[in-house]
Amino acid sequence: MPLVSRPAPARLPEPKRSWYARLRPPQLIALVYFIGILLATAALHLPGVLRPGADMSSVDLLFTATSALTITGLAVSDTGETFTRYGQSILMALFLLGGLGILSFGTLFAFLTGRRVNFSERQHLQAQISGLDTGSVVRLLRTIFTYALGLQLAGALLLAFRFVPQFGLGEGLFQALFHSISAFNNAGFTVVPGGMSQYVSDPLVSLTISALVILGALGFIVQFNVVNWLQRPREHRLTVYSLLTLLTTAALLVVGFLTVLLLEWGNHATLGPLPWHGKLLAAFFQSMTPRSGGFSTVNIESMRSATLLVLIILMYIGGGSGSTGGGIKTSTFAILAGSAWNMVLGRGELIAFGRRVERDNVVRATTVTTLYTLMVMTALFLMLLTNPNIDFTHLLFETVSAAATVGLSMNTTAHINNTGLIILSMLMYLGRIGPLTFAVAFSLRRRQQQGVRYPPERDILVG
Known part of the structure; x- marks a missing residue:
């Protein structure tokens, strides 16, 4: 029987991928936050946002929008006296968008409209919230929304016990909700008349704000891991990442408190001037706020130089990965410190809690720290050039605060010129998306080396 060749089946044309699907996760994160800042700036230009007589230039509004969306907290003027209730509500919405993530809200919209979230979108979300498993990232996101909003409402309820008697029902509830959202998302904005210094010895306000800031700076992955471990310790264990984050956070809080x-x-x-219990409470609050909180109950500018140096270091380290905090992240610092200690002891591998830390994680921690340091030093150099009349310590503190999206200031922000405000705006943007994310977003794809390996060079002196 003669063989009959069958024609090959026609290949169907591949569906055209949208621009959204073609973007890598770092590129999408960088783009969405950039567009978000432009839209936020436009929103602050709307009529009724500023109080009558408030003087805010377009650069000031750009800076404020960037500070709000990147959940930093630096402000060129008093937020409560400059913005109307409408404007403050816009800022509060920006805290939520910046804290939980613009992409997260896009996925929530997909849930509400019944649209299916595809694998590419799951990858984008995984990169943004540091999810450990792409398959479960949507379920994780849904849990994050419920958990985060629940905590912020609980914080608002606690703060209402102080603010409602002080300001009345309507104003007190708004103040409670605003500061709860600002604290949990590590935004650091305050609209309370007279500032937060009036609550320096108030345990209800100080401890509620502190708890919200610390929870926001820990990251959702760590908190869920702890909750699962507490509920079912036989089925779940604390991961090495959770242990590193928790222990490093606790150690830094103790160091900051004692300092x-x-x-x-x-x-x-x-x-x-404070009583002994007020000193303890104020010291704890000031050790907490460099975690990326941005609130202060004492005058930061009046602190001793040694104290300011410790606060700068704490801001530089920041919060946990995948959290609302900035900085190089606590896990990065822990890996670097562990690697240095390993080198001193002459060990070949980094061991943490009975587990080997992969070399890629050590390289990534070193890369993040190097890029972050270069970013801060470059920005500080430009700030010194453009604002020569401002003291070096003030500019250093302001620069690190912006890069780490903390929001603490030595009463410097209002004295910085427009060029300096633009530099700080770029710094807050880069600090929020992460310097490594930005570098990867605009780097070329790595070309595969086909069987080419170069000989090693061991005669390089280091240290």
């Missing part, structure tokens, strides 16, 4: 307490105890411009 502020000991160095500022007799400083009449900060802790000096």
